[in-house]
Amino acid sequence: MLIEPTTLADVVVMTPQPFRDDRGLFTRTFDAAIFDDHLGRSGASAAFVQDSQSRSVSGVIRGMHGRSGRGEAKLVRCAHGAVHDVLVDIRTDSPTFGVQEAFLLDDKDFRHLYVPPGFLHGFQALTPVADVCYRIDRPHDPSEDIGVAFDDPDLAVKWPLPVTIVSARDRAAGSWQELIRHVR
Numbered sequence: 414m415l416i417e418p419t420t421l422a423d424v425v426v427m428t429p430q431p432f433r434d435d436r437g438l439f440t441r442t443f444d445a446a447i448f449d450d451h452l453g454r455s456g457a458s459a460a461f462v463q464d465s466q467s468r469s470v471s472g473v474i475r476g477m478h479g480r481s482g483r484g485e486a487k488l489v490r491c492a493h494g495a496v497h498d499v500l501v502d503i504r505t506d507s508p509t510f511g512v513q514e515a516f517l518l519d520d521k522d523f524r525h526l527y528v529p530p531g532f533l534h535g536f537q538a539l540t541p542v543a544d545v546c547y548r549i550d551r552p553h554d555p556s557e558d559i560g561v562a563f564d565d566p567d568l569a570v571k572w573p574l575p576v577t578i579v580s581a582r583d584r585a586a587g588s589w590q591e592l593i594r595h596v597r
């Protein structure tokens with residue numbers, strides 16, 4: 414399991430080594446000992462309290478989602494298919510505040526993102542079926558949902574495919590400028 418930094422402060426990408434044979438493959442998707450050691454916090458991995466999975470059809474965009482209050486840490490991977498995954502740092506005290514980075518998550522390399530609290534997250538499905546799995550370190554609470562429109566002109570995320578389906582909540586999301594006023 415390789416753990417590498419990204420351009421976003423504190424975000425890391427974990428790349429496992431899938432073992433492939435005639436039957437298919439086996440891959441470790443997460444290693445608590447390596448993760449805790451990387452963070453320098455014994456037991457950090459034990460904080461993840463909810464596992465979730467979403468399935469999307471090609472072109473679907475989910476995002477850009479964040480969480481108010483203490484935020485939430487997230488582990489994100491694509492278990493089936495491929496997604497274009499985007500993170501935006503919304504921590505006002507971060508050296509990478511406002512910076513975004515995109516990652517290809519797929520079922521070939523099984524790259525896995527660790528996202529600390531204080532980020533917007535979203536993705537677009539690139540394959541007919543794309544399953545995204547998350548682990549979060551606080552129980553889901555919709556009253557803390559915050560977000561920015563996936564097509565906000567200031568964020569200007571470059572989605573690779575034409576947009577097919579977006580939820581009503583995401584269509585109604587606010588702007589980057591509004592979010593900045595809120596977090597500052």
Ligand SMILES: Cc1cn([C@H]2C[C@H](O)[C@@H](COP(=O)(O)OP(=O)(O)O[C@H]3O[C@@H](C)C(=O)[C@@H](O)[C@H]3O)O2)c(=O)[nH]c1=O
Pocket residue numbers: 465467475476478534535536547553580582
């Ligand atoms: C996220 C979530 C949703 N739900 C419910 C609420 C709703 O009825 C249904 C679908 O929820 P949503 O439309 O919010 O799902 P979705 O748009 O896929 O939301 C997800 O988007 C990606 C980008 C993330 O980063 C996730 O943290 C999460 O915000 O599932 C839960 O019960 N628990 C959860 O943790």
